[in-house]
Amino acid sequence: CVYLESDAGWRFDRFDLVDVQQVQEQVTLVLRGRGTWNPRIQDGDAMGDSRFVAPKLSVPFITIHWHFTPITQRIEENEYDGLEMTLEVQSPGAPVNWLLENSTWELGGHAQGCVLIQQDVSCIDLEQRVEADSAFSTIEAFFSKGPNAWGGSFPMDMLPRAAGAAICDFQTREDYAMCLFTEDPGLSRTRLEKFADENVIHHMERPFFPLTEHAIAPTRTLLVYRQDQKLQQHQWRNLWLDCFTHVRSRMLAIYDFELEVPKPCVHAHLWDDDLKARGSAWSEPLKQILPDLTKAGFKQVFTHGVWESVTSDSKRRSEDGNICCPYAFRFAEQFGGAEGMKRLCENAQDNDIEIFQWYGFQFARFSEIWQEHPEWLLREQHGEPWDGQYGILWCGRMRSPFAQMLEEQIIKTKHEAGVHSMFIDSYQNLGITCVDWQAPDKAPQAREIWQLQSRLQKRGFSFRCEVVTIFGVSQVGMYGFAQDNFRRRLWDDTVRDDSFFAHLDCPPGFHSQNDPYTPGRINPEVYFKLAAHRAIPVMEANPWKNKFPGDQAHEDYARVNRLYNSALPSMHRLRVTSGGHYVLWLDTENRPAVIWAFNDATIASSMIWINLGDQTHATTHEGHVHVKAGNVYRVTKASAD
Numbered sequence: 001c002v003y004l005e006s007d008a009g010w011r012f013d014r015f016d017l018v019d020v021q022q023v024q025e026q027v028t029l030v031l032r033g034r035g036t037w038n039p040r041i042q043d044g045d046a047m048g049d050s051r052f053v054a055p056k057l058s059v060p061f062i063t064i065h066w067h068f069t070p071i072t073q074r075i076e077e078n079e080y081d082g083l084e085m086t087l088e089v090q091s092p093g094a095p096v097n098w099l100l101e102n103s104t105w106e107l108g109g110h111a112q113g114c115v116l117i118q119q120d121v122s123c124i125d126l127e128q129r130v131e132a133d134s135a136f137s138t139i140e141a142f143f144s145k146g147p148n149a150w151g152g153s154f155p156m157d158m159l160p161r162a163a164g165a166a167i168c169d170f171q172t173r174e175d176y177a178m179c180l181f182t183e184d185p186g187l188s189r190t191r192l193e194k195f196a197d198e199n200v201i202h203h204m205e206r207p208f209f210p211l212t213e214h215a216i217a218p219t220r221t222l223l224v225y226r227q228d229q230k231l232q233q234h235q236w237r238n239l240w241l242d243c244f245t246h247v248r249s250r251m252l253a254i255y256d257f258e259l260e261v262p263k264p265c266v267h268a269h270l271w272d273d274d275l276k277a278r279g280s281a282w283s284e285p286l287k288q289i290l291p292d293l294t295k296a297g298f299k300q301v302f303t304h305g306v307w308e309s310v311t312s313d314s315k316r317r318s319e320d321g322n323i324c325c326p327y328a329f330r331f332a333e334q335f336g337g338a339e340g341m342k343r344l345c346e347n348a349q350d351n352d353i354e355i356f357q358w359y360g361f362q363f364a365r366f367s368e369i370w371q372e373h374p375e376w377l378l379r380e381q382h383g384e385p386w387d388g389q390y391g392i393l394w395c396g397r398m399r400s401p402f403a404q405m406l407e408e409q410i411i412k413t414k415h416e417a418g419v420h421s422m423f424i425d426s427y428q429n430l431g432i433t434c435v436d437w438q439a440p441d442k443a444p445q446a447r448e449i450w451q452l453q454s455r456l457q458k459r460g461f462s463f464r465c466e467v468v469t470i471f472g473v474s475q476v477g478m479y480g481f482a483q484d485n486f487r488r489r490l491w492d493d494t495v496r497d498d499s500f501f502a503h504l505d506c507p508p509g510f511h512s513q514n515d516p517y518t519p520g521r522i523n524p525e526v527y528f529k530l531a532a533h534r535a536i537p538v539m540e541a542n543p544w545k546n547k548f549p550g551d552q553a554h555e556d557y558a559r560v561n562r563l564y565n566s567a568l569p570s571m572h573r574l575r576v577t578s579g580g581h582y583v584l585w586l587d588t589e590n591r592p593a594v595i596w597a598f599n600d601a602t603i604a605s606s607m608i609w610i611n612l613g614d615q616t617h618a619t620t621h622e623g624h625v626h627v628k629a630g631n632v633y634r635v636t637k638a639s640a641d
Helices: 233-254 272-281 284-295 337-350 368-372 401-417 428-432 446-458 491-497 524-532 551-570
Strands: 002-006 010-012 016-023 026-034 040-044 050-052 061-075 078-090 096-104 115-117 127-129 168-173 176-182 188-194 202-212 214-216 220-226 265-267 300-302 307-309 326-331 354-359 362-364 393-395 421-424 462-465 477-480 573-576 582-586 592-597 601-604 609-611 619-621 624-627 632-635
Touching (some): 061 233, 168 233, 176 233, 284 300, 326 337, 326 401, 401 446, 428 446, 446 462, 477 491, 524 592
Parallel strands (some): 265 300
Antiparallel strands (some): 002 010, 002 096, 016 026, 061 078, 078 220, 096 202, 307 326, 582 592, 592 632, 619 624
16 A cells, blocks of 8 residues: 655545556556545644644545556576566645555565565564564664663664665565565665564555655566575575675666775774873874784774864863764864874875774764854754754755765865775764755755765775665674673574575674674684675774784684685675585676685585685595685686686
């Protein structure tokens, strides 16, 4: 079903089918609905309540043209049949800026036996197996357990596509696999939900667009693949990998944005009090360990942001904000200024390391920007500054001159200091999700952000974003451990399901009271497995307290980094295998290129494979190659030719 609301005071939730039209293969359902009074609208008043609209005597009608076009698409070697579906809404006298589509989502008409795969930031399993009495939701959720539990928090009911929510919904059952996606979703918030007393899965999609009386929602594509026999787990996982990378390439192409893949990275930064105490000399210990980080195979270092901010302002106290509350993207002289950052970046470049700095689409509420240009301030439905409930920083309107000012400041930091790697904080809740509710067109701004990233990428910038996204590398706390009181997902569940494949190009982050990189957690063997799926996670360095990534086991982690860096240029298409003893990467020509071995295994192959660790040839016998656990093998150029 389809649901719409207009701030003219009407809602539309019941429709009659008045016509069926066909032009060649495209079929269009024509639906007509009569408005129902909707007294409480989206805008709010100064009391925090919804604004109230009186009903007019003339009731508006709405017409929907729902276009369905049958398609056949090939993704890699497999052919899919499906539909392209577009909702076109005409609502004279009742302009709308969003719609909600609600359906159920299950192969065969019932949920039992389905398997869902979602690369997202929700709390369901990455590979969610569904029973008739299962209960789950992709609502954004943080929860905790134990005697000190503070309860659950549900910040966002419907996560935005490519900024928290999966870019495609995938489901498999028996001999079928199904994929649903929108090639250019803009801001489209979505949710899957399963109730224990229902044998169906609810699917909701809410695209936003500028206010209009003639809305055309982004086209959605539904693809179905059928195999001639029941799909095995490694087969449906490979189908998901192909669908995911196919959808990703189509979405990125729209914005002319090049795929960025994870590289070995460390966090090495100071929080407010320590940064203030060290002042302009804060980066000296970091410079000293850069050669050691290079030897350990690390390619990126995140140092947070040393901007003019609440932290550099002696008039401000801790309750006024923190290092995440800049006044502008100008390097604070107290912390070395642009010259100090330039020296750090040059030192890092000499060691083949990128320095990542903190950026965002928001500034501290005390920033002069808001005094000079109050018209740039993004506001929520009730008129208050958009602050994501933080209370200490405010967002700017990315469809106003604020965006140009922001872009110019970012580019200037590159010219002045050589910074060209951005960690974008609150990418989801203070960026992609934002709607300019107080503007005449009530428009979303997701597309403007992706266009900005594309322009910056062409200037040499790269990105890590604080959410699950394809526009850069994801860097967000997705997991906690059993002993921790705060998490989205439980890491043990991913280990139980061996669902590392679903982290392709999406390194997991961890909320933990203790170091995650210890035995029983993300030990070198697990780190190896994540690297094998191109999901190598961020480690931590603290040169101010003589902490090196991995501590006593640092050389074991470093070995994985070096193997990863060596193999990465040949890792293009991931194939998981029956039994899960190893993964195989194909090259750009779909030829076997790299093997990451988790267990000893014998593999049918007549190629010559070299162990990237000791540069010896793998043992071969009668058309088979023998690989050893914990090693990475690459096909030699001679055998590839």
